[in-house]
Amino acid sequence: MRPGPPRGATDTLEVTVDAAMTARVDGRELHPVYGTVPLVADIERLCRRILEPHLEDGEEAVGGRLELLHRAPVPVGETVRIDATVASVGPSGLTCEFTARHAGAIVARGSFEQRLVQTAEFTALVDSRRTVVDS
Numbered sequence: 001m002r003p004g005p006p007r008g009a010t011d012t013l014e015v016t017v018d019a020a021m022t023a024r025v026d027g028r029e030l031h032p033v034y035g036t037v038p039l040v041a042d043i044e045r046l047c048r049r050i051l052e053p054h055l056e057d058g059e060e061a062v063g064g065r066l067e068l069l070h071r072a073p074v075p076v077g078e079t080v081r082i083d084a085t086v087a088s089v090g091p092s093g094l095t096c097e098f099t100a101r102h103a104g105a106i107v108a109r110g111s112f113e114q115r116l117v118q119t120a121e122f123t124a125l126v127d128s129r130r131t132v133v134d135s
């Protein structure tokens with residue numbers, strides 16, 4: 001990984017909740033609110049945005065650990081602001097702490113760790129885990 005991002009670096013993502021982002025199981029909407037799964041995808045997107053400019057050629061990052069406390073609902077049509085801050089940077093990855101807010105209240109918080117991998121090695125690992133071999 002190239003130097004940086006420095007500890008304390010931040011980025012923000014604002015998301016307006018739509019019907020495709022609601023809490024769902026097996027395609028069935030449970031509640032008309034920002035679901036945990038779309039929230040996690042948005043957190044990963046934001047933290048990835050912080051790390052990506054620092055990746056070297058042949059290097060990739062994968063999610064390694066997620067800690068999430070999803071505390072309050074956000075209705076469809078409302079906007080959520082997710083702030084991420086670099087908590088630690090090391091030779092093997094980066095950890096961001098995040099807070100999601102709606103109408104000034106915290107609706108989620110936690111941390112997301114991305115681990116660095118070599119693209120070729122990771123691709124080989126993925127291929128080795130395939131249970132069906134193409135003929």
